[in-house]
Structure formats: structure tokens, C-alpha cells
Amino acid sequence: MTRHYNFCAGPAALPAAVLERARDEMLDYRGHGLSVMEMSHRAPEYVAIARQAEADLRELLAIPDHYRVLFTQGGATLQFAAVPYNLLGRGGRANFLHTGIWGSKAVAEARHLFGDAPVVASSEANGHSAVPRPDDIVLTEDAAYLHYTANETIGGLEFDFVPEAVRPDGGEVPLVCDMSSSILSGPLDVSKFGIIYAGAQKNIGPAGLVVVIVREDLLDRARPDMPSLFDYRALADAGSMINTPATYSWYLAGLVFQWLKHDIGGLAAMNAINDRKAAKLYAAIDSSELYANPIALRNRSRMNVPFVLADERLDKPFLAEADAAGLLNLKGHRSVGGMRASLYNAVPEAAVDALIAFMADFEQRRG
Amino acid sequence: MTRHYNFCAGPAALPAAVLERARDEMLDYRGHGLSVMEMSHRAPEYVAIARQAEADLRELLAIPDHYRVLFTQGGATLQFAAVPYNLLGRGGRANFLHTGIWGSKAVAEARHLFGDAPVVASSEANGHSAVPRPDDIVLTEDAAYLHYTANETIGGLEFDFVPEAVRPDGGEVPLVCDMSSSILSGPLDVSKFGIIYAGAQKNIGPAGLVVVIVREDLLDRARPDMPSLFDYRALADAGSMINTPATYSWYLAGLVFQWLKHDIGGLAAMNAINDRKAAKLYAAIDSSELYANPIALRNRSRMNVPFVLADERLDKPFLAEADAAGLLNLKGHRSVGGMRASLYNAVPEAAVDALIAFMADFEQRRG
Structure with missing residues (x-):
């Protein structure tokens, strides 16, 4: 399994x-x-x-x-x-x-x-x-x-x-x-x-x-x-x-x-985890040359993080490589395109860390 | 389990x-x-x-x-x-x-x-x-x-x-x-x-x-x-x-x-099993002095078999003993009382046999 x-x-x-x-x-x-x-x-x-x-x-x-x-x-x-x-x-x-x-x-x-x-x-x-x-x-x-x-x-x-x-x-x-x-x-x-x-x-x-x-x-x-x-x-x-x-x-x-x-200890604890998860993913996006998120800082969703790649020809390889790396379902909604990482409660912090590492590696190789 | x-x-x-x-x-x-x-x-x-x-x-x-x-x-x-x-x-x-x-x-x-x-x-x-x-x-x-x-x-x-x-x-x-x-x-x-x-x-x-x-x-x-x-x-x-x-x-x-x-082999096979299950339960009811079903023969449901006990003071012990024998949920709908055995597809013939045996034994002891 x-x-x-x-x-x-x-x-x-x-x-x-x-x-x-x-x-x-x-x-x-x-x-x-x-x-x-x-x-x-x-x-x-x-x-x-x-x-x-x-x-x-x-x-x-x-x-x-x-x-x-x-x-x-x-x-x-x-x-x-x-x-x-x-x-x-x-x-x-x-x-x-x-x-x-x-x-x-x-x-x-x-x-x-x-x-x-x-x-x-x-x-x-x-x-x-x-x-x-x-x-x-x-x-x-x-x-x-x-x-x-x-x-x-x-x-x-x-x-x-x-x-x-x-x-x-x-x-x-x-x-x-x-x-x-x-x-x-x-x-x-x-x-x-x-x-x-x-x-x-x-x-x-x-x-x-x-x-x-x-x-x-x-x-x-x-x-x-x-x-x-x-x-x-x-x-x-x-x-x-x-x-x-x-x-x-x-x-x-x-x-x-x-x-x-x-297991989590209630919603205050969940809140802190969700804050951390979203903060580190947005930080990774903002500090990169390849990825971008267009939402005003104060209204950025903690649960759904859409982002685009600077060159949309990289979308397909990004998704294929992510999938192969065990990072599933990163494709953005069909109505908007791009990528979206949803970071709901059940997505562990380790998943976000793995995504960030993958994104950095992909940028270095392909960006 | x-x-x-x-x-x-x-x-x-x-x-x-x-x-x-x-x-x-x-x-x-x-x-x-x-x-x-x-x-x-x-x-x-x-x-x-x-x-x-x-x-x-x-x-x-x-x-x-x-x-x-x-x-x-x-x-x-x-x-x-x-x-x-x-x-x-x-x-x-x-x-x-x-x-x-x-x-x-x-x-x-x-x-x-x-x-x-x-x-x-x-x-x-x-x-x-x-x-x-x-x-x-x-x-x-x-x-x-x-x-x-x-x-x-x-x-x-x-x-x-x-x-x-x-x-x-x-x-x-x-x-x-x-x-x-x-x-x-x-x-x-x-x-x-x-x-x-x-x-x-x-x-x-x-x-x-x-x-x-x-x-x-x-x-x-x-x-x-x-x-x-x-x-x-x-x-x-x-x-x-x-x-x-x-x-x-x-x-x-x-x-x-x-x-x-x-597993079953299609609906013709399922139909035959359901016919057998219902026929044997109704036969057991009809041949008993204790149990009765009031529905016209031609309209008796194969899936839901309601029946009453001749003495409703026996309802409680019947249900308690059935439950203890691993025969669950035989109580009739709250709007009509009595008993009801639902014999849906997933209820195996062995379950019906066990129910019939229990009913006969109960009748012999308490009827």
C-alpha cells in the first residue's frame, strides 16, 4: 500500500x-x-x-x-x-x-x-x-x-x-x-x-x-x-x-x-498548522522567478493556493513530474488553468514541504 | 470480527x-x-x-x-x-x-x-x-x-x-x-x-x-x-x-x-435465489400457529416479509432472543409494529434458514 x-x-x-x-x-x-x-x-x-x-x-x-x-x-x-x-x-x-x-x-x-x-x-x-x-x-x-x-x-x-x-x-x-x-x-x-x-x-x-x-x-x-x-x-x-x-x-x-x-488538539491547533502550511507555500511562490499567485496578500486563501508558471509550456511537464513524485492533483480548475494546491486540514505539513522541495527542484532544472 | x-x-x-x-x-x-x-x-x-x-x-x-x-x-x-x-x-x-x-x-x-x-x-x-x-x-x-x-x-x-x-x-x-x-x-x-x-x-x-x-x-x-x-x-x-x-x-x-x-451470475440467478428465500420463509409462517402474514398471496413481497406473533406479549422476547442469536433488525416499522424480515439480495439464503430455524424453535418453546 x-x-x-x-x-x-x-x-x-x-x-x-x-x-x-x-x-x-x-x-x-x-x-x-x-x-x-x-x-x-x-x-x-x-x-x-x-x-x-x-x-x-x-x-x-x-x-x-x-x-x-x-x-x-x-x-x-x-x-x-x-x-x-x-x-x-x-x-x-x-x-x-x-x-x-x-x-x-x-x-x-x-x-x-x-x-x-x-x-x-x-x-x-x-x-x-x-x-x-x-x-x-x-x-x-x-x-x-x-x-x-x-x-x-x-x-x-x-x-x-x-x-x-x-x-x-x-x-x-x-x-x-x-x-x-x-x-x-x-x-x-x-x-x-x-x-x-x-x-x-x-x-x-x-x-x-x-x-x-x-x-x-x-x-x-x-x-x-x-x-x-x-x-x-x-x-x-x-x-x-x-x-x-x-x-x-x-x-x-x-x-x-x-x-x-x-489527534490534532482542536481548531486552534489546526489553525496554527494551516497558517504554517500556507505561509511557507506562498513564501516559496513569492521568492521564485517561475511561480506566481495573483491574489492580494490579505485575501490569499489558506486552503486553495492557485499559481501559474511563467511559461505555460512548462505546465504539462510540471504536472507529469509532480505526479510521478507522488504529488497528486495539482492541476488548476479547468475554468482557470494553471496549478492549484489545496491544503485542507488532512494535507499534512510534510506534503507541503515535499511540494515546495519539488517546485524548487523543478525551477532549478526547467525554470 | x-x-x-x-x-x-x-x-x-x-x-x-x-x-x-x-x-x-x-x-x-x-x-x-x-x-x-x-x-x-x-x-x-x-x-x-x-x-x-x-x-x-x-x-x-x-x-x-x-x-x-x-x-x-x-x-x-x-x-x-x-x-x-x-x-x-x-x-x-x-x-x-x-x-x-x-x-x-x-x-x-x-x-x-x-x-x-x-x-x-x-x-x-x-x-x-x-x-x-x-x-x-x-x-x-x-x-x-x-x-x-x-x-x-x-x-x-x-x-x-x-x-x-x-x-x-x-x-x-x-x-x-x-x-x-x-x-x-x-x-x-x-x-x-x-x-x-x-x-x-x-x-x-x-x-x-x-x-x-x-x-x-x-x-x-x-x-x-x-x-x-x-x-x-x-x-x-x-x-x-x-x-x-x-x-x-x-x-x-x-x-x-x-x-x-x-458472484451471483446476473439477475435471473438472483431472482431464483430471492424466490427460494421468500418462499421458504412464507411457508414457515403459513405452517405455524404462532406467526401470521396478512398479505394476499399474489402480492406478498419477496423483499420485506412482515409478520405478527399471535400473542404480542411475545414480541419482546422474540426480538431479544433473535438478537442474541445473531439475527438482527427483525422489529417491524414503528408505524405498524410486529416483525419484519427484509430479504434483500445481500441477505444470504443461510440467513433465512437460520431465521426459520430460530422461529420454529421459539414457537416450540414459547408459542
Whole structure:
């Protein structure tokens, strides 16, 4: 068995310790005589797994009691629809910050379903190289909520502050954040948000699971015409088990939460590791003649580090040699090209060191 | 490691050979140096897994070329919404057959979203102990499609024929079937159906995956106001990868398809095994004084065998002793009580033999 270093943007690397545990428990979960995959979601041993996962997530993120945690399906993309259905029942329009491809997909879905959805601030003018400043964010009078993408996975652009969601009349509206590619990368003040949602396949677990953290008072403003499975109130009341949830993915997420708590030591420790990993890779890029990253320093993503080579004819040999060296999935998103190294929680510091050494060696030989 | 016999209605037993393969490939998929869970859904090695799974399913069910196969998320319950969105774009009303709890949930969702949705035939009058006869099924003049549930997982009631979906004026409409708990239990004439959908967690794989088989000409009658991820046309065009699919569940489904092909020998062989399993369990029930099943002979489910004990005070000891004997999850659905033995594909004949022996012994001692 060989384990390579995996810089995939998602589905992404998982901790080897988590995979080993899942492997060892695959045919017989702790003497119960069956796999977690084979358990009824109503069985006491499965309910215990699900509840422990939620408790661990709550502890890791210090989620206040007046927030509910949902484990649902369909990816963040399904939440692009579910969020407006859940928040537009009292009228008003969704307001959006647009800082890249994922944010624009969220806007498009809100417009598709409910017509107008104003973008109230955008980084389009600077090519999504720096997020809007707090003063640039001016909500509409009828804003029902403000949505933004904390970290743009493709662009490698990350907010360095939590926006305020306040209408011109001074009224606060819920702040909604797609945190798919940065959740659990460090501590978080959940109380600033109305809704946080995240597809699992970066820092949480396998694809097919979505975590939604929603403030309790927002459970009563849904449109009545939404598909029943979108209903946060119903999901919350049913412990995310209106129907059969993605039981195995939920279990794996729980193993990741345990790993974060016990192997890493919590999110402050994870944060320090992520700081180090990103800092050394950006330093290597900035000090080279061959590699470049265009993002404003304050908005450089810790999780997704896109970079280009000065001569794009070197892209192919770079990727082929990296692959041969056991450094996988460094190709940039097909919409932007170049390279991208995703440094999620499960990517060890040794992987970043190996990447930096490879990049230096490649530059010396080919740059 | 111990493996017990698991009669769970879903999530349900998986073949041990599939779990062993998944275990062995967990940390390193065939020398690629990473888990399937860690692969990009766009990576060639993952796309090969996904395409092979589709090809094997097509082969097993002899799916004609003019049908598309989708691998999506949200359980059959999300399809209760997605189907009417995809089929009501040209007006008309959804028609339903009502033969139990799952069918009634499908009706309720169609009504919730689109108002009227007539039940054109029902087994309510006989307590869902026999499905309507073909002659009892009279569609409305404005029927857009006919929906039914091939096998009611909770009631243990299975259709012994494929209904015809013809309006009084002679016009054929699409036949839509929720086949969650009977798909792949035997050969199937897919060409009789417009849409077949099935939650994976019975005969396909782990919870969190839904397979939709849709006739190509039905991809163009969707309502424009539906959530984008419901769009069968878009899903078909994107190879079910509009966004990240449930990659690991899809892989496991593929392993199950391989097992059906190579270990079992295809669906005709599976069908024979399922016939034998169900026949011997029903025979044991019918020949006993203690156990009873109320379903009409022609509609007895091969997959879900509910039965009651003549004295319900024996329910608790029956379940406790069965559990101690390694016969798991025999408790009936909380809405109906009693017992239920689910005999999905992955439940071996030896499990049924063990259950029958236990039941006889229990009856002798306690009946």
C-alpha cells in the first residue's frame, strides 16, 4: 500500500487515521456484527454515532445552543436553492457578495428561482484578486439576507473579515455563508452568522454530505412552496432524519471530528498548522522567478493556493513530474488553468514541504 | 470480527464480498495512492469507476439505449418532488396508485407542491393487503403520468404486474415507479417505464445515493421553476456531475453491481435465489400457529416479509432472543409494529434458514 500526497480541491484528502479506522470497522462496527453502512438510521448504535458527530462538531466550533446543526445531502449546490426557500418567506430579496465562481453560482440559482437577487458588492473589477472592503458592502433596503462565499475554492480568494449584514435603515439581516472550503480550518465565531453551510468533501468528510448550521429564529421564515426536504425546520425537528440520511458519510464526518479533537488538539491547533502550511507555500511562490499567485496578500486563501508558471509550456511537464513524485492533483480548475494546491486540514505539513522541495527542484532544472 | 445476519429494511445488508473489497481498497485504490473517497470526481480513475458502474447497471437491467441513468442524491424522498417538477411542465396532473406508506408520501409531496394529484386506485379499503387489479386503474383525462410504488417496504406489499398508464382517451402517459426496495431483485422490462427511481440503501449500496432511470423523450417536459439540481436533462447532460456527486456511494454501488454480475451470475440467478428465500420463509409462517402474514398471496413481497406473533406479549422476547442469536433488525416499522424480515439480495439464503430455524424453535418453546 502506498499513500501519495493529495492536493485535490475536493473531494479531497482525508486523514489516514480516519481511513484506517473506517477500514478496520468496515465489516463489523465495534462488535455489533455489521457495517455502519448496514445499520438502520433509527438503530440506537447508529443514532449514537450521529449524535456524537454533532456533539463533536458543536464542541469544535463552539456552536451556541440556539443554533441547530443539520446533516443533509445534495452538496452546497442544493443549498443554493434551499437557502432562499428557507429565508424568503417574508418577502425581500437575497443580497449577494460576488467574489468568484461559487458565489456567482449561488446568485444564479437564487435568480433562477426567485427573480431579482442583487449583487451588492463584487470583486469582478479586480479579477477577483481582492474581496470588497467592508465599506463597499451596501445592502438594499429590502435585503432579506446577505450571502457570501468565505473562501473561493477555484480562485483561491478568502475573506479576511466577516461582513456585516445591515440594511441602510440599520436593520440587521441574517448573514449566510457558504463555508464549504474553509470550515474547520480554524476557530470561528458562529454567533456572527445566521446560516453557515458547507459541502463535506473538503474539511469534513466524503462527498454527499452537507452540514448546515442555522440560528433557531430563522427556522420560521420559509416559503410554503418549497420541496419538503429543503425545510430546515422539519429537518431540525427530525434530527436530520426526515428520510434516510447519508449515514456512512455522517459516520466518516464524525471520525474526522474525533481526529480534529484528539489527534490534532482542536481548531486552534489546526489553525496554527494551516497558517504554517500556507505561509511557507506562498513564501516559496513569492521568492521564485517561475511561480506566481495573483491574489492580494490579505485575501490569499489558506486552503486553495492557485499559481501559474511563467511559461505555460512548462505546465504539462510540471504536472507529469509532480505526479510521478507522488504529488497528486495539482492541476488548476479547468475554468482557470494553471496549478492549484489545496491544503485542507488532512494535507499534512510534510506534503507541503515535499511540494515546495519539488517546485524548487523543478525551477532549478526547467525554470 | 463477527458478521451477524442483518434483516434491516434499510439501510440494509451489503454483500460481505463488497465490504471486504471496499475495506482492502480504503487507503489505496489499486495503486493510485489514495482512497476513492479522496478522488476528484473529474479524475480519470474516478470517471472510470462511475462509468463502469453505469455500464454494469445497464447490463444487469438490460436498460435500452434511449434511457439515461442518473446517480443523484437526497433519497427517493427528494424524487417525490423532482419527478413532478420534471414531468408537469406541459400541464396535467400527476396520477397515483396508493398501496401504502411510501406511495402516500409521494402523493403528499406532489400535492404540497402542485395542488391536486388524484389517487386513481388504492388498496386502502383492504388495509393494503392486496394491490388494485389492472381493471381498477382508471386514469384521469388530464393525467400527465402515473406513479406507483412497486414494493411497499413497510407493508410488505408488492405489485405482481406492471400497471398500464393509459388515459381514458387511449393516450399513453409515462409510467413512473418508485422501485427503491425491489430494484435488482430480478430481471425487469425497463421499456415499460418512463421513469424508475430507487434509493440505494436496499439493493444498490449505501444510503445517500439515488438511481434514476429516465426515458430520453421525458427530459423535455420539466417546469422551468425547479431547483437546478432536480433537472434530469441537466443531470443527464452532465453525466450526473452538475456538482460533486456522492462519489464513494457510487463506487460502492458499482462494487455491488460487480458482485451481482460475477458472484451471483446476473439477475435471473438472483431472482431464483430471492424466490427460494421468500418462499421458504412464507411457508414457515403459513405452517405455524404462532406467526401470521396478512398479505394476499399474489402480492406478498419477496423483499420485506412482515409478520405478527399471535400473542404480542411475545414480541419482546422474540426480538431479544433473535438478537442474541445473531439475527438482527427483525422489529417491524414503528408505524405498524410486529416483525419484519427484509430479504434483500445481500441477505444470504443461510440467513433465512437460520431465521426459520430460530422461529420454529421459539414457537416450540414459547408459542
